[in-house]
Amino acid sequence: MTSSALTVLTGAAFGLSLIVAIGAQNLFVLRAGLRGVHVLPVVLVCALSDVVLIAAGVGGLGSIIEAHPGLVVWARVGGAAFLTVYAVLAARRALRPTPDTEETVARGGTLVAAVSTALALTWLNPHVYLDTVVLLGSIATTHGDARWWFGLGAALASLVWFSLLGFGARFLQPLFSRPAAWRWLDAAVAVVMLVIAATLLAGI
Template sequence: MTTYLAGFTLGISLILAIGAQNAFVLKQSIKQHHVFMVCFICALSDAILISLGVAGFGYLVKQFPLIETIARYAGAAFLTWYGISSLRSAFTQKHVMNPEGDASKSAWQTALICLAFTWLNPHVYLDTVVLLGSISTQYEPYKWQFAVGAVSASFVFFFSLGYGAKLLIPIFKHARSWQVLEFIIGFVMLALAISLLV
């Protein structure tokens, strides 16, 4: 149980920071747009990456830094595109809250964007595959309990964020609130893109 809690605590601490993926989940929740699918994709992706790290894939990433380099530049390009799109939306679109949910993007489009936020983020490899994978070795022969704890943390966090953010929906019935959110998200995405390149 102690090993499980260690994994859970470290897992939560690594994903609490405001990042591109969390901002995307927050936005989808407020829009009521494929919330369950988005939360599930994020948590399942973390589960796969954590499992790979515990299984020893972190060593492979260290041996072949090109993997991290490709993820960094692809991620920077994606975040730049998304950030510019959000800023453009903040200044040019009139946002109206649809109480039945926002269906402006199909489930497939949303899933692909969500996957890009996860798998094109080099930090996710460092946090889940390398860091959690290497720390798990300290808990031999119970490292898989550590992994289950970290995976549980991802599921708890993303579903709490995805469904807890619905409490903000009354605020976002006003177009001005959407403009502010889009501007903040755009700024965060561009700042993250720059941080990947410097």
């Protein structure tokens, strides 16, 4: 195995370690996959956003973010506010499902709403900048001239992960054939969002 291939694999392994954990973005992709609607656009938005952020980190944007901690504070507050609103909506669906919300779930919502939410959950999440841009970028620099191979590996891992999460969710659809299963999923989404929002505020 060549050194470049080894660096790509190292980047892929590190990239997976950052994105596989349960989070707001992953839960949204899973939900889209379970609905079976707008899966490709949601997967592309999340994966390509990761590619852009990884490239920014490898290119050195992380040092700029570290030099302006005030930006991180505002990002944490904004991200926590957005996640709290999303959690409240999910909790409302879980506690009081209505025919209108059930019909919306069946349709999967509009393409614009799905893409907008995917963009918001990605770019309004401060952890994306701290982990993908700052941390991954810092690790990439340790590989010197091969840092772009490291970034390539991380980008490929992101593309594979979101594709598996979005398109592989259909195998769980029989489990979610009952409305009660969706209520439990929404309850889990609400809890995870609130926990993430709390951790963001705690880090200020």
